Amino acid sequence: MFEDTERCVRAVQSKDARFDGWFFTAVTSTGIYCRPSCPVVPPKVENMRFYPTAATAQQAGFRACKRCRPDASPGSPEWNQRADVVARAMRLISDGVVDRSGVPGLAAALGYSTRQVQRALVAELGAGPLALARAQRAQTARLLIETSALPMADVAFAAGFSSVRAFNDTVRSVFALPPSELRRRSSGSSLPGVLSLWLPFRAPLCPDNLFGHLIATAVPGVEEWRDGAYRRTLRLPHGHGVVSLRPLPDHVACSLALSDLRDLSVAISRCRWMLDLDADPIAVDSLLSRDPVLEPLVRKAPGRRVPRTVDGAEFAVRAVLGQQVSTAAARTHAARLVQAYGTPISDPSLTHLFPELSAVDPSSLAMPESRRRTMRALLDSLSSGLDLGAGADWEAVRASLSSLPGFGPWTVEVIAMRALGDPDAFIPTDLGVRLAASSLGLPSTPAALVKRSAAWRPWRAYAVQHLWATGDHEVNRIPA
Template sequence: MDEETGYEAVRSRDARFDGEFFFAVETTGIYCRPSCPAVTPKRKNVRFYPTAAAAQGNGFRACRRCRPDAVPGSAEWNVRADVVGRAMRMIGDGVVDREGVPGLALRLGYSARQVQRQLTAEVGAGPVALARAQRAHTARLLLQTTRLPVTDIAFAAGFASVRQFNDTIRQIYARTPSTLRTESGTRLPAPTPTPPPTPAPGAALIAGVPLRLAYRGPYHRPAIFDRLAAGAVAGIEEVAGAPGTRTYRRTLRLPHGSGIAAVDEAAAGPWLDARLHLTDLRDLTAAVQRLRRLFDLDADPQAVDERLGDLPGLAALVAARPGLRSPGAADAEELAVRAVVGRAEAERLVAAYGQPLDVPCGALTHVFPEPKALAEHLPVAAALADGSVRLDPGADRDDAEQALRAVPGLTARTAAYIRMRALGDPDVAVPGEPVRDTWRPWRSYAQQHLWNQHAPTDLEHP
């Protein structure tokens, strides 16, 4: 998109472009999302950036009115399979915070210098700056939704020191952390205990963090909640309530501990209301990204519907379910195992090998077993445990599908299904289904429309 088109999007306050690019105003030193309701600046004063990190790196502060750091992610990173797309997905999952730039580069198979160069050229910021922008957003969220001490928030958000945290918040928001918290105007829950720095497995959950998981609309909520309800595995998932007011709840296995997520179907705005209960707040970023992938919240439904809505055999389906999403996975390795064994066997594996919660939460009693716990029983779990199959956010999709097809007993259809959901590939043709090449690059969404013609069933054992 050229800059003149971008400026027209800003003039019309077009929310479809929120997260796809950001604009900054030189006379104010502020950067915004395209739909910012403030007065439209003069064209000569506007600069455009592909990411919030790029705008911050050029000295601009986040607008306090439109909160550009809270927009959905760019759909481009879901579509792209190159090193930049893979890197962006991994940074979103918190890899730089946990493993540093060398860890990111190693996972991508490039040198740290090559990763830095490619990201800077394409998105205007390197991996450190991109991770820093994400940490700042996490910190703002915790400041405005919890009563956790500021020091705890600094480390929970991934900052290496309180000083680094304070400097970053002042630079990006032009406020101190305490002022940012005070100005939010949000009624905060009662104080909660500080989480231990290295919690043991099954450690007690701290009080929940309320979230608004933003998306660009439309969003067909009934279909995705129907699908999640049909495939829910007892012990780790449940869907409660009547259609339209349902809540999906599940346990999460995260880098530093475990968690429970709850997501509501009822619509209050262009977001999904959610709550996260974590044993370690350092997992907040990873948990949020996993929910975003599960609910396909960074998709561009206008682009999908515009393409598929003009095609024979799909036009009526798209008109009936505008904004239909292609659900991903909260845990890619779990999804792969479930796709192979089916729901009934998955429930047996949870009971036999899952990690029990110290205190069951309603119908949620376990965290799904790690691949190494199932490696002796399932070839796919063994392949995941020894690394011959990689399904992390930065995995090469072609390599992953090829490796899956080499797993004994795993069919091409199952491998394609895992690629669609565990790796969030928007353009997968599942063998045996009437999906056509002319439906590229959105064949996964076309497949969802075909499946949603019928009553929802457990599709995780194709």
Template sequence: MIDVETGYQAVRSRDSRFDGVFFTAVRTTGIYCRPSCPAVTPKQENVTFYPTAAAAQGAGYRACRRCRPDAVPGSPEWDVRADLVGRAMRLIRDGIVDRDGVAGLAARLGYSARQVHRQLTAEVGAGPVALARAQRAQAARVLLQTTDLPVTQVAFAAGFASVRQFNDSMREIYARTPTQLRAVTRGQRAAAARPPGAAPGAPAVPAAGVPLRLAHRGPYDPTVFALLARQAVPGVEEVTGEPGARTYRRTLRLPYGVGIAEVDEPGAKDGDGRWLECRLRLADLRDLTTAVQRMRRLFDLDADPEAVAATLGADPLLAPLLRRAPGLRSPGAADPHELAVCAVLDARPERTSALVAGYGEPLPGGPDGGLTHLFPAARTLAAADQAELPKPVPALAAALADGTLCLDPGADRERAHRALLALPGVDEWTAGYIRMRALGDPDVFLPTPNATQRVANAWRPWRSYALRHLWAATPHKNRIETP
């Protein structure tokens, strides 16, 4: 947790770099805010800092209506840390507590539920139930303010077990009823409609999708859109539009159904914007939290460019590269299994296209623009005739299907790395690349002509970002991402 003096100085200067890193609670008002809140700065003796919104809520504070502290980027700490708490926070953000409960979270981590609760409470001020509750409330607020769904549908779509629990939580966190929270928007929103493939009884979703603003810190370099355009898996992903006004689109296989995500490239019109425009079309709105987190991981939206620059900028080799692209991200993956399969195929569209056509699941309701399929599930590839699959896909698919290899958000990165290297045809470079992208590890080093392992040690814990800058500055980049 940040020290009191540094925290208060951030609040006094309204420093947006700390939004999501900690939250400011004011005892005299009973409200908690993000550090950059434009309200009058409270006296230091009246301020308490909390590492999470859930901790502030648990202490009895309600969210500020002016700065909306729940709508901030996530703390970059959880992507850096590889310990139990870091892994737990990544899984909770992915929605596992709502789907499988605390017992399911503990089972994924390999600890008892009591141990998980104790460590989370000690470090972030809230247990897994409270953290998941705060996340549900945020999802509910988004649905209330961006769709015309009935309040009852919003409650269950956000993951609440009952309407009463939903109403009580929203009043406690936002000091308003769900009806009062519902924003009055200009114009007429699209009528709610169930898309093709929606499960019976699933909450209806607006035909145009749920519009979202995915917050990030600092500038955002659009290089990731160029990378996604080069690597797009035919039928599963596409990038439309011209540079400066591109839109990334893809299909998503989600816990409750199918989804389509669209994210717009930040253009000159956005200036120094702090978000990416996104639209999610989901067969079941209970997948909202999971879909949002998968897109955040893909576009690396919880990164802290200032912290990266503070370390890498001291290196004479990297300093001019950071000045050239100050908002360069290290993209992750919307589907870790898909990323791993594509990586062992060197991410060549001609190789992945045949795999999708032969084993992918057609998109319910037919094609949507250039999107036609869901990427083949690991169990589907594992059950296929191995002689028909390109190597080393069969061994990788079998390891993913039987759990020998785990690439979910809470995976143990060292264990996953060892499991990858044990597979035939997967070398150190490919394993490291999968670790960097599929597991979102910010501290992976892969051999480059520009630097040795010894030199790269000074770049910890941001070696993945150093590689991104080096690859962006060299014409041949690397063996997988070469145009």
């Protein structure tokens, strides 16, 4: 996108918010960089430079605009619709791997050498993993400065900086303001111990199936719908957290209580991933609307997202628990697992973190022996290194899961859709999909439906959401 200069210029001149996060506009006459929708008067074309990430603009010597706050743009949808090494690396960097394990840890997770990863990122983005992680630390620092009353030294280390001096230098360099001035301009957090944030997204967003699905499948003790917000517990690299997410017209209100503030950027990244907030709904809806069968569905509810998960391994376990049973029965099985193996926490209404899977004994689960074998095979595979996280190779995971007993196409594709985030995952054997297809005059046999769905690629996971929404099921609506 950023290499298409003419298209970028048009987006900037029309202040088109659809392209926020797709690219960043740097202005040579002012030394700042902005999001395309920046409300200031567009600069002269000859003074515009375009970069794919905030990190690349920062590395080129530009500072973030104080008016449009480009560092707070939605993330680029590019990284969540691709499965190549650069996209996988970007998802892992967003998940904090570089801060926790360094560049060698990132390379190991991808299965490449550090030199190969560095070369791939610089070739496509113009910035290496350290620069990309630095930009993320700067954004985390800004959030902590503006939404908490923490001393600046605590903010520095919680954001991942190795020293207060590095923190001060980075904040001044990126935002052209000292940390104390950023805090003076902010309103601060409303509740002690709780960070209140806005999670931006590209409009439109249809919250019905997104939150409806999460609410309908919520595991008691781990998730709940309370006072108009979806709440759940989070197991994080340095501790745990409880998040509250409330859909609003122009953003998702997010309240986070964390046991360790170093987990802030990871928690935000995982919540954005779960809600599919970095999607490009215009691109998705435009393609699906070309199909005359889907067009009325898209027109009725534009901006549908794919409800995902904050933990891929957790979702895989829940998918096995839900095989061939109702939504209510799947919740009951998961609740029993949580009560038996979950980690207790202190919260007014949520009681546990989802279990550490290494502690789960499948023989203790109340389910048919065949499903116990399936669960045992999954847990053994996870303990042996099966990666269902942000940097997973989608096709390699499909192959690994398909080799396990009890893992048919439905389970594999549901995991690919909701845990791995593959936007083209498709489940033609799903009963709800087949019933919807039949009612709409689409082929209802799996093979014929797969052939018909070729026109929906690469967005078949979103087509599934529209097909599911034709049924009268609680996953399609938010409780009144």
